[in-house]
Amino acid sequence: MTTPILLDHIQQLVADFGSSQTGLADNVLYYESQKRPISVGVSTPPEMRDLLAQIGWCRVYVDSVEERLDIEGFRMAGEPKADTRLWEWWQSNRLDEVSSYAHTEALIHGRAYIVVSAPDPSDPLADATVPVIQVESPSTMWADIDYRTHRVKRAVRVIKGDSPFGPPVPDYVTIYLPDSTTGLLQGGADGWTVDFHASHNLGVVPVVPLLNRSRLTERYGRSEITPELRSVTDAAARTMMNMQATAELMAVPQRLLFGIKPEEIADDPTNKRKVFEAYIARILAFEDPEGKAQQFTAAELRNFTEVMQELAKQAATYTGLPPQYLAFASDNPASAEAIRSAESRLVKKAERKQRIFGGPWEQAMRIALLVMDGNIPRDARRMEVLWRDPATPTFAAKADAVVKLATASTPDGRPIIPVERARIDLGYSAEERRQMETWDKDNPVTQLAALTRPAAPRFSDTPDDEPAAEAA
Template sequence: MTTPLDHVHQLLADFGSAQTGLADNVLYYESQKRPASIGVSTPPEMRELLAEIGWCRVYVDSVEERLDIEGFQMSGQSTADERLWEWWQANRLDEMSSYAHTEALIHGRAYIVVSAPDPEDPLADPDVPVIQVESPSTMWAEIDYRTHRAKRAIRVIKGDTPYGTPVPDYITIYLPDSTTGYVQGGPDGWRVDFHVQHDLGVVPVVPLLNRARLTERYGRSEITPELRSVTDAGARTMMNMQATAELMAAPQRLLFGVKPEEIADDPTNKRKVFEAYIARILAFEDPEGKATQWSAAELRNFTTVMEELAKQAATYTGLPPQYLAFASDNPASAEAIRSSESRLVKKAERKQRIFGGPWEQAMRIALLIMDGQIPKDARRMEVLWRDPSTPTFAAKADAVVKLATATTPDGRPIVPVERARIDLGYSAEERRPRV
């Protein structure tokens, strides 16, 4: 029979194993990853010139910027549910959901945690559940193969230590029937800090997975291996270009038959000799003195390589050319810009569909916690997302007005007025009926 401490030890081991690769994901996102190979033509001393290429962050942020939730709509309702939106706002999920989406895109997973309001918290509203988001660096959930839901989960808070690797000093175990907090101590290494017997029948943790597959339950990073490879190649190319610019960007002069004292008044002072050497005009009295010059190094081959690598990055990510700065000098028309964003918009729509399910499940668990049951109309709840495309407001308004005023043969409008207001970008608060 599994004991509470068995859950602790097993989940801690799983949590530790799941940390593999997370630090590398962050390094690529923050443009701090240093490629292992820096090129055979560049001396090791110039490693500091290795540029930080931010294509990974541009891609992740470009997708996340188009993932904005504007409400939740129950089955059979024509307007957004005010109560769920109140919970959303009270938990600051406007901004926290953005953090969760970013973590899921970077690492392949994030987590939504739902709990009852804390009666001892003076700032807590007793009618509003607590909905938080967690990074995979602080949480791990074991997913059930049969239900595809969390089977059990652990949240880890690591202590601050000036030496060695931080170790967990506080953990929370989430099970279908209870939530228990542990602190370090006691004969078995952990002692119970609090215990809540909620008997929900489900774990109040919802994984927010990115790029999950039928054979990959825990998601994958949006920073794919091919995007990492072109980012590394871009960093090395930029480093080689800087090294070439440092050494050979200026024309090199070669002087024959000229003594050092003829170049500067103090030939023992190397700085004066150098300053005289790089002067625009060099005049010598010695008729035998000659000067020749090598042409400066051509850097266009590096910029051509960078442009090709940027195109490869665009191929892998679907980013428009102007996002990676290899578009033509002539500004594109509005139609051309929208056409170039078609893949990015479609990708954002797919992410909305993938991330919408976990948010709906989190709200159902919140209803279960607060009401003791999930209403029937919540089984078919729908997340209302903002349009991920970027049409002009005039074009959007024109299209919405035409749809809202056009009618079917039986006299009904093609789209309800509420839907028209959502398409125009009105928030749930702005759409609320006024008395």
């Protein structure tokens, strides 16, 4: 039996969820390169509109940013290394690959959601020591964010069924509140039947929005596929269609034949295929001395290709993508320094996305600690996400720089960076670094160095050559 308060939550959240779906399908169409511009060119007949090409600049841009967003661990305040327990939770929930889906959804739609829950005791594959951390698309979830506190007041997850009449209706909803989580099936006297009810009394909704391009006046983020990028993508699609139409009609030189009888072109003038094959032949010879042939100049397609290059430059301006990503030539030489310079804006954008997305992931891990331990440790308040370097230097260049820093020393003889920092900079994972530490301990050279290392100096006011009793 559903309570009136729960019914009120369901009605309001399902209505808000339906309103939030506006524009999501359009975002997907642009990302999947399936959006067909309404205006495809005033000079193109309707029969040629099937030649409309799809330009994938939106997908190239979104994927180029997402490919540089890789999480490598979580570090508590004051700790030199990544937290092993949190990383175990990350790996157990397959968040290595699933987090990529969440980042992609957030870039496409402007938002995605992270959901945290306690392990299900009825699941034989579940680990009782690992919380369940999932990600959801805005096409299946909605969170009501408080304007005053900027926190989630309540959230809903909707599973739609296939309805033969009208739009799909929800078959199953999950309501997330600060004190409980309830799953409901469509049906029953009140319209809904409770499937499960879990009272967790966390004091917070276990749903964290992953927002992209949010502003002070925009609580739910915005798509990375901006209106200006959509406009140049549509213009490029129309230009490509017009170029194909021109190539179909005018790229092959047109010929005019005067004073030629049909049987001189082909042995069977009634066979249109033979006539056409003879017409496009390289050499045409006629016995009739009065016969003449003229040829029009083929259409020049350079104007279309130049327009495409200009549109690609505009797309690069809006997105920060390097020229080689959009397949147009630049004035810079193809050197390693030039490539890094061309990618500087894209790298900076990826670093900004890491900072924006890092906060929600940290909050999700704090909620996971609250779910499992009943409290959030103080050192978790200043938790930080460890991201992989979004830049793309060559491994040789990075190794050379790291070796120089690790082998160079300060005036007092200490290395500029320790070996552990050098391994982190080279991109080795936490597990690989632990294995390296084990190998270091088992290395005979390391063991010998530990035995022959001079003892630490004693801090005492008594000279070494005087007995302590005499000094007294």
